[in-house]
Amino acid sequence: MAEILSPAGSPESLEAALRCGCDAVYVGGKSFSARANAANFSFEQLSEAVRLCHIRGVKLYLAINTIVLDSQLDECKQAVQQAAQIGVDGLITQDLCLVEIVRKCCPQMELHASTQMTLHTKSGVETAKELGFSRAVLSRELPEGIIKELSQLGIETEIFVHGALCMSVSGQCFMSALIGSRSANRGLCAQACRLAVSAVKGQQRYDLSLKDMSTLDVMDRVLATGTSSLKIEGRMKRPEYVAKATDSAYKAAHGLDPDMQGLAAVFSRGGFTKGYFEGTMGADMFGRRDKEDAELSAKVLPQLHELYRNEFKRDTVRFVFTAKQGSAVTLTAADTQGNTFTAQGDLPEKAQSKGLSAEQAEKQLKKLGDTIYEFGGCECDIGEMLYVSPAQLNALRREVCEGLDNARAAANDRRVPFENVDITDFEGGCDADSPKIRIEISSLSQLEKIDLSDTEFVTMPLALCEKADIAALGGKLMAALPRFTFDEQGVISRLQTLKKRGLQHIQATNIAHLRIGRQLGLTVHGGFGLNAANSVAVKMLGELGAADVTASFELKAAQIRALKKSVPVGVLGYGHLPAMLTVNCPIRQAVGCGKCTKRLFDPTGREFPVRCSKSEGYVEVLNGDVLFMADKMSDLRGAAFVTLCFDSESAQQTADIVSAYKNGAKANLDNITRGLYYRGII
Secondary structure: OOEEEEEOOOHHHHHHHHOOOOOEEEEEEOOOOOOOOOOOEOHHHHHHHHHHHHHOOOEEEEEOOOOOOHHHHHHHHHHHHHHHHHOOOEEEEOOHHHHHHHHHHOOOOOEEEOHHHOOOOHHHHHHHHHOOOOEEEOOOOOOHHHHHHHOOOOOEEEEEEEEOOOOOOOOOOOHHHHHHOOOHHHOOOOOHHHOOEEOOOOOOOEOOOEOEEEOHHHHHHHHHOOOOEEEEOOOOOOHHHHHHHHHHHHHHHOOOOOOHHHHHHHOOOOOEEOHHHHOOOOHHHEOOOOHHHHHHHHHHHHHHHHHHOOOOOOEEEEEEEEEOOOOOOEEEEEOOOOOEEEEEOOOOEEOOOOOOOHHHHHHHHOOOOOOOEEEEEEEEEEOOOEEOOHHHHHHHHHHHHHHHHHHHHHHOOOOOOOOOOOOOOOOOOOOEOOOEEEEEOOOHHHHOOOOHHHEEEEEEEHHHHOOOOOHHHOOOEEEEOOOOOOOHHHHHHHHHHHHHOOOOEEEEOOOHHHHHHHHHOOEEEEOHHHOEOOHHHHHHHHHOOEEEEEEOOOOOHHHHHHOOOOOOEEEEEEEOOEEEEEOOOHHHHHHOHHHOOOEEEOOOOOEEEEEEEOOOOEEEEEOOOEEEOHHHHHHHOEOOEEEEEOOOOOHHHHHHHHHHHHHOOOOOOOOEEOOOOOOOOO
């Protein structure tokens, strides 16, 4: 049976989850949590949470799942050390520096690859397995057939079965950071997608807001995929939500009908969708939370306390009670897991008229009340005409239950040794005197007026590579692999054909591509989608086969300069920065492809270009302002290359921009931005 994995954004939500039948919980500490605005857990609270979970046989996974900066590596290592000391059952992470910390400092710690790693293909999951992850948390966009395939690769998979859907693929949303420096990759998403963004200029629409997902009412199909863990989203939600969602998931997993109407009343955005799971994307997946939704929630929330008023019965306890003349009474409790505990009381008294019977003793021992135990029977050995008071029996029962709790916590102890090893003890030295220029194009016509002799690489999508004269590009061609795909084998086949035509280089937009490149004998260059934000992550990507790496554009220029570059590190220097990667086109669902304006609009007049990769099955929502750094490249000194990304520019505009970067010219453009290179992220 797959585990039911519940969110716990606070101690109160943890209690709700435990009392409603979860098998595991995931929580965040005060740092490095991708839900930084949840209450989260202090070290003391986390230690107590582990104890409470382990008493119940429930696992606790700690999310250390933000990107980590160089200045935070020691703090991150300390967080892992604390997790090892208190015995969390596993760490959920996206940053590869955590892989290195665990590998060197506490190799017995279990690691789960966060959904922030954009794991959605066989090669991605197998790369996670290669890195030492025991579980891959799959992207939410996957249909059941692909989930089933990925769940047969010798590594556990975890899928979301209920809760909020991000418009963007997790780990690939930069909208909140670009608009207000609140990075989703740092746990501080401002949820700009829930605001009024329209595919129709002048209309107030919510074309980036998806309904919450729920597949609880098709749980038989979910379980048939072979997934290991059924994840409920909601670390920012109230305990009542956690209780209702956990209770419903438990019922669904055990063959009962979940209360979908009740779930919608607790929280929804105009109902639920299972469009991704069923592969039926479109307008029906979109929705927003309105006044009626909020009013309904306010009515039902108080009623939900009943769901977690009492403990969820986790085990059966059997007692052995002994009362003999001249010896202290004893009570032993044993659960079904082999844990036992014995308590000793006072000497039994002489009965005045009638001795204690087994039935009377059992009556007191059955009063298990708000414990995790159900009564499973009692074996009594009581001498004649002896008396033991109900008060003493009750005290013994409480003592053995508490002792059994402690025994169960000890039996489920997951503490592992931690050795404080330096993870930054490696060579750098790949700083460059001046960056080489790389260009990324969306149309072959953009090359018409460019002298490529001093351009290092020309990057283009696979579909464009298939039309290009590879021989004429003289080894400068780099294929940008699809940022998301439902047909990885098709991508591999296309690459094999292109390699025969002379292709030598690919750009990895997620970790799956590092494995593909190695297997095909192609040189791999790490793209921005790998979210490389610290020196250790850069080193790890190099070990996975990246010849060089593009630094996360969420870093400040000074932070990029300071990276210890064990492989060459480059930057994005020009273009409409990607704000979102989505497989559900906001324009198509609103007006259809025939009326596509390739733009989204917000009420302030801001426009977001939309780049369609129709052949690959996804679209990118781009930042409206154009990143321009030609006159500021001295601030990015040490970078090995600068990539100029062209979208709708003409051949002349493309040539002019390339010239500006060669000459360090100032911008001759409207609406330019310096991105996050100076203001950074929170």
